[in-house]
Amino acid sequence: MIVHLILYKPRINMADGARQQILEGLATAASAIPSVRRFRVGKRVRHGRPGYEQAMQVDFEYAVIVEFDGVEGLTAYLSHPAHESIGGHFTASASDSLAYDYEVFDLATK
Numbered sequence: 001m002i003v004h005l006i007l008y009k010p011r012i013n014m015a016d017g018a019r020q021q022i023l024e025g026l027a028t029a030a031s032a033i034p035s036v037r038r039f040r041v042g043k044r045v046r047h048g049r050p051g052y053e054q055a056m057q058v059d060f061e062y063a064v065i066v067e068f069d070g071v072e073g074l075t076a077y078l079s080h081p082a083h084e085s086i087g088g089h090f091t092a093s094a095s096d097s098l099a100y101d102y103e104v105f106d107l108a109t110k
Contacts, residue, residue, distance in 0.1 A: 035073030
């Protein structure tokens with residue numbers, strides 16, 4: 001399985017409606033791109049453990065996690081018009097972001 005991971009920090013002066021446009025674009029990509037197996041979006045959780053959260057140099061407020069069966073699915077996603085559309089919103093509204101791709105496997109089997 002391939003995981004596409006995006007960490008995102010929005011601009012302080014983000015345009016009105018930009019968050020909604022991003023969420024709508026993500027929802028469109030999740031349903032319109034056939035190679036997507038799972039598409040999750042979340043907001044950072046803070047728990048106050050001393051030294052743990054303070055060690056993070058950048059406060060990425062949001063994460064997007066997209067799963068694919070293989071690299072072919074990831075490349076199809078990255079070249080799909082629905083992905084290109086949300087990419088523009090991310091670029092325009094992010095003060096910082098990271099995107100990485102990983103091949104993952106389960107360690108726990110039940």
